[in-house]
Amino acid sequence: MxxxxxxxxxxxxxxxxxxxxxxxxxxxxxxxxxxxxxxxxxxxxxxxxxxxxxxxxxxxxxxxxxxxxxxxxxxxxxxxxxxxxxxxxxxxxxxxxxxxxxxxxxxxxxxxxxxxxxxxxxxxxxxxxxxxxxxxxxRGSHDNQAGAGIHGRVVVGVGEKGTNSAALRFAFQEARLRHVPLDAVRAWRCPAHETTDHPLLAGEPARLHEQHATEVLEEALKNAPADVELHRRTIEGPARRVLLAISHEADLLVVGALRKPGHIGLQLGRVAHATLHHAACAVAVVPEWV
Missing domain, CATH: 3.40.50.620 (HUPs)
Structure with missing residues (x-):
């Protein structure tokens, strides 16, 4: 049933x-x-x-x-x-x-x-x-059509769950049902303490963090269904800021929220909390059980 x-x-x-x-x-x-x-x-x-x-x-x-x-x-x-x-x-x-x-x-x-x-x-x-x-x-300004939104795009924030991500599976399904592309976004940052003033090493920490983000994204998407048009995006910046910015280009933003069995209290995380409050499109919060 x-x-x-x-x-x-x-x-x-x-x-x-x-x-x-x-x-x-x-x-x-x-x-x-x-x-x-x-x-x-x-x-x-x-x-x-x-x-x-x-x-x-x-x-x-x-x-x-x-x-x-x-x-x-x-x-x-x-x-x-x-x-x-x-x-x-x-x-x-x-x-x-x-x-x-x-x-x-x-x-x-x-x-x-x-x-x-x-x-x-x-x-x-x-x-x-x-x-x-x-x-x-x-949200209050959302388009009230699920199947034929204004932008024709679903966006998903890719976290650390890899191929086991429930948020990714949900996003694949939503993009497939709507016949629209899916943007899979992995945000990355270079911590301030890793920067260096040496001219030969300038930019090296950032390059390594971007490379790691690309590897995490590729690993998470290695079993992506062939019938979904998929766009891979690694973007520098805090995940909250990155996803809020890209929400202006989407009809649906999908984010995961870690859930621990038996835990009492809000189980959202900073990224889901921020997107729920400030995203420019509909937001789907998908439980990721740990």
């Missing part, structure tokens, strides 16, 4: 755009779509959905939210199997639990100030840090 693609809905415009994106993704993968509304509040507080329904926001219920979201998804893809759930609990806990039986979780970001385009909501951050499955977070 295929695990569903889960999308968190709350009636806000970002979550409805996430429904669009998730419906496209479910259609691409041939998966069922599960729409989940989770909240301890019995009533919805917001203007976007209330305006669509022509009712005061205090009269909108959780059932209204999932019903409208399901209708929207069905209009977009009539062949996608859709189920819904209304859960009276904190959304962070509900969506992490849903992720145990999902192929991925899709979330929109929702802010309450002018920083909405920059800062990530606590629900998205918590779910991305704890879920057992990939979590795709759609």
């Amino acid at each position: 295929d695990l569903p693609l889960v999308v968190g809905v709350d009636g806000s415009e970002p979550s409805l755009r996430a429904v669009d994106w998730a419906a496209d993704e479910a259609a691409l993968r041939g998966l069922p779509l599960r729409l989940v509304y989770a909240s301890l509040w019995e009533r919805y507080e917001g203007a976007a959905l209330a305006g669509d329904l022509g009712e005061p926001s205090e009269q909108i219920t959780a059932e209204d939210i999932v019903r409208v979201a399901a209708q929207r998804a069905r209009l977009r893809h009539t062949d996608v199997e859709i189920s819904t759930a209304v859960l009276p609990e904190e959304p962070e806990y509900a969506l992490v639990r849903e992720g145990r039986h999902a192929s991925a979780v899709v979330l929109g970001t929702r802010g309450r100030s002018g920083l909405v385009e920059m800062l990530l909501g606590s629900v998205s951050l918590t779910v991305a840090a704890h879920a057992d499955c990939p979590v795709i977070v759609l």
